[in-house]
Amino acid sequence: MRHPDRSNPDKKMASISRRFSYGLIGVATLLLTTFAAVAIFLNIQRSERELMSRLDNAIRLAQTSLPTPIWNLDRKIIRDFVEALFLEDAVVYTRITTGREIMAFKVRGQSLVANLTADAVLPAGIEAEFLIKSAPIRFEGNPIGEIQIVLSRKSLREKTRRQIYGIIALAFLLIAAIWITSIIITRRYIALPLLMLQQSASRIAYGDLDTFVDLSGGGEIGSLAQNLDAMRGSIKRLFEALRQSKAELEDHSRMLEQNVADRTRELAQTVEELHALVEVSRTVSSTLDIETVLARIVRHAVQLSKTDAGTLYEVDLAEQVFTPRINYGLSDAYIEVLRRAGPRPGDESAVSRALMKREPFQIPDLSKSTTYPLNHVKAAGYRALLAVPLMRDKRLIGGLVVRRKKPGVFESPVIELLQAFAAQSVIAIDNARLFREIEAKGRELARANRHKSEFLANMSHELRTPLNAILGYTELILDEIYGAVPDKIGEILERLEHNGRHLLNLINDVLDLSKIEAGQLELALDDYAMADVVHSVVTAVEGLAAEKNLPLTVTMPASLSPGRGDSQRIAQVLMNLLGNAVKFTDSGHIDVNVEESGGQFTVAVSDTGCGLAAADREHIFNEFHQVDGSSTREKGGTGLGLAIAKRIVEMHGGQIGVDSIAGEGSTFRFSVPVRVAEQGGPG
Amino acid sequence: MNKTILIVEDQEDNRRIMRDLLTSGGFAVREAVNGIDGVKAAAEHRPDLILMDVQLPGIDGYEATRRIKAMPEMQQTPIIIVTSYALSGDDQKAYAAGGDDYVAKPFSPRRLLEKVRGYLA
The missing domain is CATH 3.30.565.10 (Histidine kinase-like ATPase, C-terminal domain)
Known part of the structure; x- marks a missing residue:
């Protein structure tokens, strides 16, 4: 997420200084406008007063200078005086009269009074534009004439306007100066340090904890910067602590993962072994084909011990021979070699030693064994051997050997595994032997039983044939087919028949039962x-x-x-x-x-x-x-x-x-x- | 004219009991001691009824019955099969071979005579 202010820091800065300037300019403008207005008002009043005093001065001058010329009717001096008056720009009308006579008259063009004739009366209502004053001229206290002077306010107004423009221009200039100054000041002393602070804060927010906060500013901003820098330091320390914890945690986790992986591998190996053992024991209990069972045992033994070949030997101690019964990982030719020139009881071969010691025996490196008798094993490239004896009730019945092309000691788990397989082999061999015996016994029993049933069936038949004859003849005699039968003999014959029938029932029952037993019924x-x-x-x-x-x-x-x-x-x-x-x-x-x-x-x-x-x-x-x-x-x-x-x-x-x-x-x-x-x- | 009954039975005592029984009952009796002879005698003498033992030397009573019943002129002649073992299935075998009836040994001569009379009445 982007920081909103970071997107346009100038705007931020401008906004601070601008707001500040606006405030300043507002106040300045108000002040200046008031000042200008007051100045203009005062100026206008002063001009009015000045104009009035000028008019009064002109009148007084005329009252002072003119009585004599007028008395003397010195028109030239009077005219000169009027001309002198007109040196003043504001004078637009002057008339000097004595009684009925106009001594001097002058108007200045371009004004409302310019067209007036000397004897004309000043039109009414021009006081707004003109300042009019008439005064008597006295000679020795007696009025001898009159002077009328009209001053135009126009030039004065021009002047005032110019002055107002000047004031306004000055005010604008001042405002501009104040504005620029304020901008410069706010930028330099407020906005810039604030911006820098803000940028520092942004950097901190975005994780840059290494750049120091500029502490050059003084005052509140300076202390703010100090606080910010202190905060940055704290955060940085916290972050470092956090980073360190995380690293430690990761180390731990890595270690744990490694451990789990190791354990998993070990477990997988164990599971595989167990699986093989279970499969073997299931095979042992379900398959009575001894060759299948033993082949499976030897195969698993070789695969799980990570060896290259294996052989299960049967031993005949009386005949002093080992017979390679089951082989795994060996060629037929090599099996033939083993059969002809394999290990013998009592020699220094691994299987022989294991049987002698009645415990597992290993040769970790054949190349270092000087006593090992079977050169063909070495020649075939095998370097390490492990043999375990097969024992039933402390009687040796064989040995299980695994061969590996890589030299090295067989660790105890492998030895235990091989012993487990050896034990399974013994069970398998035992089972097979027991099964053979039971099967033979069963067959014998079935045969005997069948013989018995057949014998009973035959015997009862053979017994019945003569009995049938006895009963048949008895009945015929009793029925007097052969002639009359005396009562006494008849009685005996009936008993004979009764017993005969009992015997027959017995025989029939035996026959029935034997047929049922023999499965013939x-x-x-x-x-x-x-x-x-x-x-x-x-x-x-x-x-x-x-x-x-x-x-x-x-x-x-x-x-x-x-x-x-x-x-x-x-x-x-x-x-x-x-x-x-x-x-x-x-x-x-x-x-x-x-x-x-x-x-x-x-x-x-x-x-x-x-x-x-x-x-x-x-x-x-x-x-x-x-x-x-x-x-x-x-x-x-x-x-x-x-x-x-x-x-x-x-x-x-x-x-x-x-x-x-x-x-x-x-x-x-x-x-x-x-x-x-x-x-x-x-x- | 007396009805003729052929007895096919290898056992002498049984033969004699049947002969004595049937003779006393007023029947003429012919005898054969094995299956082959029985078939021959049946063809030659055309008896009115045949008592056929099952266990016979050579071909057994069932086979002899089949052969006799295969003769067109003998198809209507009743054959009563005398079984040795009173076991289930013998009656079916007797009927399957073409026998009309069967008696299990040991038979009561009295009952046998009744049965024979039943067929030849």
Whole structure:
């Protein structure tokens, strides 16, 4: 922003002196005008008086000089006297009379009275322009004549005008002189010092604190200048202090920036290292391909340690060999050299020394090492080596070596980094080994399990074939196809058939379960009506319930959504639950309750049987579990029904469970999705 | 004239049970012990009904059923497939192969006879 006054200092200066001059001139003009007016007025009065006194003198002169000539009628002297009077410019008319006779008469041309004749009377009203006086001339006290003199005011007025002009001119001259003087004075003593002060102030305002304020002026302006200079000094000192603080601050800030930059660099390095470690550990935990993991580890180790090549050796202490397992930054030809003539346990190589000492070992400058055995490493241009051992449970399994072409000591962060990578390598190797073992075990287990299932499936089939024959023949005999059967034998045959069927159920259950376990059982999904499934199962067990005098009730909504699932298997589940209910209930009743909600069918079978203890409820769905051995035998169960039911329900994506109070009864409840999605096969 | 039923079954006891059952029911019985023979016997004797076991040496019961049903003259002849495993999916396989019905082992001879009579009434 520009200082407004700085833009035109002359104007400022002019304005100060002009205002000052105007004031001065105003006063001077007023004074001079008054003085001139008074002077002119006085001058006019004085002229008037002078003219009057001249007229009086002329009259007195005439009264003194003329009585004798008039008495003597000496016309010549009288005329001479008149001529003498006319020497005075102002006299324009003179007439001297004695009685009736005009002794002398003279008028001066170019005036109002010039045309008057001697005997004419002076016209009235000319007193403004002319001064008229008449006086008697006495001889020895007697009037003998009269003189009349007219003075023109014209010349007097001319004179007065000239004088007024002179006065006015003088006044103007004076005013001009005063004006110029005032301008000079104000400029020299007020405006200039003020301007200089103002310029100094401007300079200070604009930051020039080095130019001293001119102190040559005296008085108030001088003291103002002194104050301004003192102010400049203060400001300058302040500014210097400020500048110094700023410089210090800048130094600080620069230092801080440098520190931040250093820290940032360090952090970036650390972050990079962490990143690499994280990536490596993620790779270690996610990739079981050991080659990939180790290659990544060696690559990161070389890159982050700012070296040129790296090798991960496997050690076989029994065979006394190092095998270069993973290499980075090495040509295939050189890897071949390493394989043939690489380091050996016990020699003076870096990896060997590191393994011997069981801690990191470095050779900062190979050219100064006399014991280093591998000439090809030197020949390849490597100058510095760092090796860290790979240990698992204090057992040496290998070593990680990085090589650098530039000699120099490896600092501890690099060594720690390499140790971290070595540790990761060990984990990776361990993981891979563990995974291989687990995989092998898993395969073995799967194979064994498959064998078991296949064996069970085959065995149950093989068992069933002769059983089928036994049951078939028994029925044919009982139906008397081969002839009449005595009652006694018929009774035995019926027991034979009953036991045979139990055996067959057992075998079927084992077969079902083994097929489920072997993953061979697939759900045959189809559309079905839950009501039909329930009715068919209830119809099948109604007889048995009626035999034991157990009322069987079914509660079911009038309409249920069409279901999709394996209806035969669902029927099998319900059959199992309902069969158990009848089997384990001796008195009371059995209720079947079907509900549909939230896209699920829930079927509950409640009985008033012996119930289950809490401990049994947990295991009831496990294979071959029944409340106790005796009931199994008594009730003819296989102990597999609930296990199969549970698996079938789960294959449908449903749940099965039981609520029970020992001695009061049980409620078995299963739910399956109303619509089972395709490929809802076994897990 | 008695209706003729062809039994295709490799297992001797099963064969005999079915034979005894059906003979006692008044049917004439032809037998074959494997799939190929079953197809041949069907073509030769043109039985009124066939009981077809699934697990057979050579071609299995499903394949034999397909081949028999492929014969124009046998298309109307009911074939009841006797499955070994009472597992889901067997019924579909039986129908897919062209079988008219199926019975799961172990079957009750009494029920089998009823079923056969149902087809040949």
